[in-house]
Amino acid sequence: MRASSLRARLLLALVAALVMGAALHAAVMAALARWGGHAALLAGAAAVLAVVLAAWGSARLVAPLKRLLRSLESAVLSYRDGDFSVSISDDHGGELGALVGHHNALGHALRDQRQHLAQRELLLDTVVQNTPVALVLTDLRQRVAYANIAARQLLGEGRSLEGSDFGALLATLPPALARAVEEGTDALFSVTLDGSDETFHLSQRQFRLQGRPHRLLLFRRMTRELSRQEVATWKRVIRVISHELNNSLAPISSLAHSGAELARRGDVQRLPEVFAAIGERARHLHGFLDGYARFAKLPAPRPGRVEWAPFLDALAAQYPFTRAGDVPARAGVFDAAQVEQALINLLKNAHESGGPAEGVTLWITDTGTEIRFEVADRGPGMSDTVLAQALLPFYSTKRAGTGLGLALAREIAEAHGGRIALANRPDGGLRVAITVPRGPDANPGIPDR
Known part of the structure; x- marks a missing residue:
């Protein structure tokens, strides 16, 4: 007989034990009343029979549970060895049947996960290998x-x-x-x-x-990618140079024609104005080409001892700034001409940022191993897109910009073995920092600035 649930099995075993106990008690009492002296022998025989019957009945009732435990043990050992194909036959009812069902569902889920992981591992290995x-x-x-x-x-x-x-x-x-x-x-x-x-x-x-x-x-x-980037860069250089040359040569051609016409008519009073305009456009074109030449022919830096007072005075004569903090106590050691050019580019950009002129500041910090120059302004700053490309040669957001100012500053910093960094200021504006290694205090053979 199969109970419908584990609780029913246990209840049936308890009832059977009570019935056997009651029957044994009744039998003993009847034997005492009828046979007197032989009651002890009869009681012993009845107790042995009751124990045998109880053991047999308990074994019948517990046998399905033992078989289930053995099946679960075998399945767990198979799982430990990586075999998730084991299932337990669902011939139990009640709680035991539910346990078997949950176990089989677990095995099915583990098989699916293992198959999924195997497929992902195969895909990953295929991708990595190829x-x-x-x-x-x-x-x-x-x-x-x-x-x-x-x-x-x-x-x-x-x-x-x-x-x-x-x-x-x-x-x-x-x-x-x-x-x-x-x-x-x-x-x-x-x-x-x-x-x-x-x-x-x-x-x-x-x-x-x-x-x-x-x-x-x-x-x-990277050969193919670098070749593509090189071609793209040259195309951009050609576009920028062509645009700038046209912007200057077209007015020069027009002004030259106007000057020739004025000279033909004898109107020489306006000729100085025409020649001045031609000269201004020629100077602009010369400055434009000179900027490209400096970028392309940047020499190796020649570090030397630099006194701060004359260096900063020469810098302020180009573009004014507010000095923040004290200058370092020791003289600097770097290529003064190149670093000055880099700072001039940064100060020029700061003045053209749209912020107030008095908001342009310069910090100089000597850490003992590095010298840090930091130029900041109170302009609108830069978007993330512009920040990511601002140091690229020929990239500019200005209509008349060449895109060489920050690129040249970067070349100078890296030629010194240093770096350049751009960041928006939390309270508005842009901060550009150039950090160069500090050379030895004494460098014979290289003149001071």
């Missing part, structure tokens, strides 16, 4: 833990790299590639492959995998 970016993963011992197809072709002539010594592998590769890897930072480098020069961008990242340090290296071919 990406044109060469990917190499090394462990703490500098052993290659993983390398995709592009990495095998770039570094191992197509052979498998897993388990090989990455340091020994680098010794067989082009020196430029090996140096870029050994520097441990992101870098651009060029190597000759199949008779042609190829430029790569190397990205290196450190992370922990399963609690152990690993290094991920990504080699991306």
Whole structure:
């Protein structure tokens, strides 16, 4: 007989025990009343029979639960071994049936998740293996833990790299590639492959995998992208130069024609005005071309000792500013002419930002290892889009701008081994900071400013 629920089974077992106990008590009492002295023997026999019947009945009632527990144990062990295909037959009712149903649903969900993860892993492996970016993963011992197809072709002539010594592998590769890897930072480098020069961008990242340090290296071919960018840059340069030349040559041609006509008619009184206009346009064109020439022919910086007072006086003569804070106590050490040109460009932009002239400020800070120049204004600042492109050559939001001021400042900062940064001020305006390494205080052979 099968109970409908675990509670019914337990209730049935309790009722059976009560009935057996009552029957045994009645039998013992009847035996005492009828047989007297033989009652103890009869009571013992009845107790043994009751125990046997109780054990048999309990075993019958508990047997389905034991079979279910064994099935659950076997299923859990299969799950531990990664086998989620085990199901338990649903021949139980009540709570046990519900438990079996939940278990089978769990197994089905685990099977679906494992299949989904297997498909995602297969997709990820396919993408990683077939990406044109060469990917190499090394462990703490500098052993290659993983390398995709592009990495095998770039570094191992197509052979498998897993388990090989990455340091020994680098010794067989082009020196430029090996140096870029050994520097441990992101870098651009060029190597000759199949008779042609190829430029790569190397990205290196450190992370922990399963609690152990690993290094991920990504080699991306940049030759085609750089060529496209170079062509786009040249096209933009040509457009800017053509536009500026036309803006100057068209008025010059018109004024020259007007001057010739005035001279033919004998109206010489207006000729000085015409010649002055031609000269102004010629000077503008000369300044425009001179700016391009300075950007293209920026020489290597020649650091020297710079006294702050004459340096700032010369700078203020070009564009006035409000000095914020005290100047450093020690003299500066940098290429005065180049840094002055960079600051002139920043101050010019600050005055043209649309803010008040008295809002243009200059900070100079000496940290001991670096010198930081910071120019700020009270203009409207820049949008995120403009901030992201403001340092690119030939990018300008001004109608008559050449897009070379900030680009030249960036070139000067980076030529010194420094950097430039732009940011909007929280209370309005733009802040541009140039940071250059501080050279030694004494530098024989290089004259002071």
